[in-house]
Amino acid sequence: MRHTTALLILVLALASCDNQMAFDKKAWRTKDDIFPRKCRERMIEDLTKNYKLIGLKNSELTKLLGTPDREQDLNIEYYLAIDYGSDIDPISTKTLSFSLNSDSRVKDYQIEEWNK
Numbered sequence: 001m002r003h004t005t006a007l008l009i010l011v012l013a014l015a016s017c018d019n020q021m022a023f024d025k026k027a028w029r030t031k032d033d034i035f036p037r038k039c040r041e042r043m044i045e046d047l048t049k050n051y052k053l054i055g056l057k058n059s060e061l062t063k064l065l066g067t068p069d070r071e072q073d074l075n076i077e078y079y080l081a082i083d084y085g086s087d088i089d090p091i092s093t094k095t096l097s098f099s100l101n102s103d104s105r106v107k108d109y110q111i112e113e114w115n116k
Contacts (some may be wrong), residue, residue, distance in 0.1 A: 001063065006030055007056075019042050020042055020043075020045050020046065021042045021043055021046070022043070022046050023041060023043045023046045023047040023051065024039075024043065024049070025064065025065075025066075027039050027043070027049075028043060028065060028066065029042055029065070029066040033056075033067060040078070040079070040080045040081075040082065041080045041081050041094065041113040042069060044096060044111065047096075048109070051064070052085075052099070053106055053107055053109055054107065054108070054109070055106060056106045057104060057105055058075050058076070058100060058104040058106075059104075061076065061098065063108060065078055068093075069095075073102075074099060074100040074101070074102075075097060075098065075099055075100070076097070076098040076100065077095045077096065077097045077098070078095065078096045079095055079109070080095060080096055081094040083096075084113065090114075090116070091115070091116045092095070092113070092114060092115045092116065093109065093113070093114045094112070094113050094114075095111070096110075096111055097109060097110055097111075097112050099101065
């Protein structure tokens with residue numbers, strides 16, 4: 001009985017480690033108040049592996065991912081995770097950042113993490 005219980009715990013622990021999920025446009029765009037839902041971070045692997053993002057026009061990117069959380073010049077950002085800890089200022093952020101060329105097409109993207 002002890003071995004069965006230990007095996008069950010191990011299987012459940014391993015299954016919970018894989019918290020990736022398929023990209024879902026509706027879920028990506030859904031926010032809790034003004035913050036992105038935690039599922040964005042879980043969708044990032046599928047989005048970056050299975051969708052051709054390089055070369056998309058800004059309008060196509062917006063059609064796919066919705067309105068960016070931040071835009072500045074030729075850079076567009078979508079928040080993946082924000083941790084405020086017990087303060088009003090973030091202590092860490094994770095963003096999907098796109099760089100656009102002069103034709104407003106995605107030339108590159110990266111996942112950026114910041115910790116206070």
